[in-house]
Amino acid sequence: MNIIDKPSTSALETLFKAISHPARLAILEELRKGEFCVCHLEALLGFRQAYVSQQLAVLRDAGLIIDRREGWNVYYRVVDPRVYELFDIAYAITGTQPADNKPVKGCSCHYCNKGKESTC
Secondary structure, eight states: OOGGGSHHHHHHHHHHHHHSSHHHHHHHHHHTTOOEEHHHHHHHHTOOHHHHHHHHHHHHHTTSEEEEEETTEEEEEESOTTHHHHHHHHHHHHTOOOOOOOOOTTOOSTTTTTTSOOOO
16 A cells, blocks of 8 residues: 555545635635524625535535534534644745635624624
């Protein structure tokens, strides 16, 4: 067995593949703040629900996020916050920083409408 065939290589490949997509990276960066519903992630990314759900499925399959259902809503959060240590090291190496996402215009979630009634 050569080094490429080792199970640990496969796990790393899955991890890096999952975080290498711009939409998935943006989702993970937003989830750094906490748990969010799909409607918030849709408004943040500006993509349709089906596309966001597809990206969330990849992250879930890679073991990076989990979801919970509350009524009609599904909320997502990061399983292991150590993933952000990896991100922070990558930002330091590249001399970049994550985008500073603020509450999203047009989003009706509790995060974006603090003190107001949420409709999602």
